[in-house]
Amino acid sequence: MAHDFDPGPVSEPFASLAQNYPGADVYPANSFRVEWGPIFHRGRLDGSARLLVIGQDPAESESIARRILVGEAGHRTQGLIAKLGFNHSYLMINTFLYSVYGQTGGTTHENDPGIVGYRNQWLDAIFAANQIEAVVALGQLASDSWQTWSQTANGKKHSPPFAHVTHPTQPESASGGNSTKLRQLIEAMLANWNQALAQLHPQISNPDTPGPLVPYGSTFKQAERVEIPEFDVPAGLPEWMRSPNNWADRVGKSAAAMRRNITITVPSGVV
Amino acid sequence: MAHDFDPGPVSEPFASLAQNYPGADVYPANSFRVEWGPIFHRGRLDGSARLLVIGQDPAESESIARRILVGEAGHRTQGLIAKLGFNHSYLMINTFLYSVYGQTGGTTHENDPGIVGYRNQWLDAIFAANQIEAVVALGQLASDSWQTWSQTANGKKHSPPFAHVTHPTQPESASGGNSTKLRQLIEAMLANWNQALAQLHPQISNPDTPGPLVPYGSTFKQAERVEIPEFDVPAGLPEWMRSPNNWADRVGKSAAAMRRNITITVPSGVV
Numbered sequence: 001m002a003h004d005f006d007p008g009p010v011s012e013p014f015a016s017l018a019q020n021y022p023g024a025d026v027y028p029a030n031s032f033r034v035e036w037g038p039i040f041h042r043g044r045l046d047g048s049a050r051l052l053v054i055g056q057d058p059a060e061s062e063s064i065a066r067r068i069l070v071g072e073a074g075h076r077t078q079g080l081i082a083k084l085g086f087n088h089s090y091l092m093i094n095t096f097l098y099s100v101y102g103q104t105g106g107t108t109h110e111n112d113p114g115i116v117g118y119r120n121q122w123l124d125a126i127f128a129a130n131q132i133e134a135v136v137a138l139g140q141l142a143s144d145s146w147q148t149w150s151q152t153a154n155g156k157k158h159s160p161p162f163a164h165v166t167h168p169t170q171p172e173s174a175s176g177g178n179s180t181k182l183r184q185l186i187e188a189m190l191a192n193w194n195q196a197l198a199q200l201h202p203q204i205s206n207p208d209t210p211g212p213l214v215p216y217g218s219t220f221k222q223a224e225r226v227e228i229p230e231f232d233v234p235a236g237l238p239e240w241m242r243s244p245n246n247w248a249d250r251v252g253k254s255a256a257a258m259r260r261n262i263t264i265t266v267p268s269g270v271v
Numbered sequence: 272m273a274h275d276f277d278p279g280p281v282s283e284p285f286a287s288l289a290q291n292y293p294g295a296d297v298y299p300a301n302s303f304r305v306e307w308g309p310i311f312h313r314g315r316l317d318g319s320a321r322l323l324v325i326g327q328d329p330a331e332s333e334s335i336a337r338r339i340l341v342g343e344a345g346h347r348t349q350g351l352i353a354k355l356g357f358n359h360s361y362l363m364i365n366t367f368l369y370s371v372y373g374q375t376g377g378t379t380h381e382n383d384p385g386i387v388g389y390r391n392q393w394l395d396a397i398f399a400a401n402q403i404e405a406v407v408a409l410g411q412l413a414s415d416s417w418q419t420w421s422q423t424a425n426g427k428k429h430s431p432p433f434a435h436v437t438h439p440t441q442p443e444s445a446s447g448g449n450s451t452k453l454r455q456l457i458e459a460m461l462a463n464w465n466q467a468l469a470q471l472h473p474q475i476s477n478p479d480t481p482g483p484l485v486p487y488g489s490t491f492k493q494a495e496r497v498e499i500p501e502f503d504v505p506a507g508l509p510e511w512m513r514s515p516n517n518w519a520d521r522v523g524k525s526a527a528a529m530r531r532n533i534t535i536t537v538p539s540g541v542v
Contacts, residue, residue, distance in 0.1 A: 002287075002290040002291055003289075003290050003291070003292065004290060005289065005290065007278065007279065007281040007286075008278070008279070008281075008505065008506055009506055010278040010279075010281050016273075018274075018276065018506040018507065019273040019274050019275060019276065019506075020273055020274070021274065021507065029542070035509060035511070035537050035541050035542050036509055036537075037507045037508055037509035038507040039507060040506065040507060064335060066337075066505055066506075066507060066508070234279065234337055234505060235279055235280055235289040235290075235311065235337075236289065236292065236308045236309045236310060236311060236337060237308055237337070238306060238307055238308035240306070251534075256542070259537075259542055260536050260537040260539075260541075260542055261534065261535065261536055261537075262534075262535045263522075263532065263533075263534045263535070264335075264532065264533045264534070264535070265531050265532055266306050266307075266530075266531040266532075268531075270306050270531075271300070271306050271527070271530055271531055
């Protein structure tokens with residue numbers, strides 16, 4: 001059976017963008033894990049994207065798979081866009097090229113000109129090359145990214161349907177290990193997502209999989225966390241790196257040690 | 272400064288080869304670490320390769336960088352091919368797509384038809400698309416791979432200068448932690464490499480960097496372990512993944528735990 005894979009940013013204008021990314025002079029190392037390199041995207045860079053998703057920043061598993069939104073947030077996002085009818089014709093970029101370090105790194109630097117300028121080059125290129133029918137922003141910083149670009153000369157030329165939704169792992173971040181609170185926050189998030197879906201779904205003209213909108217209930221069903229497609233990742237990447245199982249962690253006895261570490265564990269049952 | 276990167280196997284015939292790789296039905300999981308996925312190559316897949324290097328199998332760092340020969344063996348190999356005048360126009364493939372597990376996994380399966388057949392497809396494609404001026408095999412299994420292909424119908428059409436050299440980390444494998452023995456084995460390996468260089472160097476018509484052959488001494492000079500070029504790895508990969516520093520290990524309290532683990536540690540001084 002053929003294993004499709006994602007060629008990555010090999011064609012212009014994305015090849016040049018991937019060659020000319022900002023480094024630690026633009027993304028300060030005290031606020032971003034620049035040492036793990038930039039992670040640019042997931043999805044179609046061949047002009048066939050019709051849905052744009054803006055995420056926040058890459059986590060551990062993204063640093064290994066070299067594609068964004070492949071971890072828990074990615075699986076939930078994959079389910080969200082499936083409800084809009086997309087299983088192929090999407091493109092995802094992040095607010096930040098590098099993983100945010102510390103509580104305030106993202107908000108402190110969200111308006112830094114070098115960060116905004118490079119991200120806006122991607123948005124310019126995406127809208128020049130694709131017929132984008134809708135934009136979904138995951139969380140406040142992603143929404144701010146979109147609003148910032150919308151006010152540029154190029155941004156003013158485009159006004160696709162847009163929804164700012166609760167970030168897919170906000171419930172985990174905000175519940176601090178309290179399972180009751182986690183359940184409440186997931187329920188609230190899914191209600192928020194249902195609102196966005198109700199707004200966007202009627203405005204999608206060319207979904208990959210047409211059909212009626214099936215809203216979320218109060219919890220995630222198993223089928224609503226969708227495996228990352230093989231055609232979204234580099235050639236030869238093992239299947240478990242696309243699975244909903246956690247396989248990458250930052251391990252260490254100090255903050256400094258954790259920052260230097262990513263520990264990969266093949267999920268049980270694979271070997 | 273632009274960061275060149277390697278697009279990988281995005282064009283034919285290599286795209287189809289990367290889509291149609293053999294799995295655990297061909298590479299038995301008791302002899303190969305199939306769970307980490309196949310790693311195909313390093314170097315040029317655009318028809319510009321003039322030197323072919325055949326290695327053995329991917330190690331830890333290769334499983335992360337998704338290119339072969341990026342660790343210690345890779346840095347030594349990069350220095351070896353530099354002495355032949357190559358810093359860009361080369362292509363490296365391995366005898367095995369997956370990391371060998373156990374002492375005898377490689378020799379047991381080296382003649383398995385599925386393993387040989389797929390590797391021969393790569394060799395067919397490489398020789399059809401490139402003007403290969405010389406072939407270097409790293410170690411016995413790599414040499415056997417070459418001899419096996421040479422006896423096929425396609426292989427018989429090509430007879431480039433060929434050298435079988437001692438595998439670049441054979442001294443470490445064979446010295447068992449004995450530093451005197453290690454020094455002796457490195458000296459012997461470099462003498463072996465000098466013989467191969469003396470044979471091949473006069474036969475290279477179109478090196479990237481023409482010049483007289485500078486043989487090895489009895490130890491590696493620092494400049495003889497050459498950093499993996501940025502244009503050999505995927506977009507955005509951090510620089511330290513191409514450095515001569517070790518950054519990936521298999522960690523665990525049992526063989527089973529080690530098999531499931533790769534622990535990445537950013538080298539000191541980077542963060």
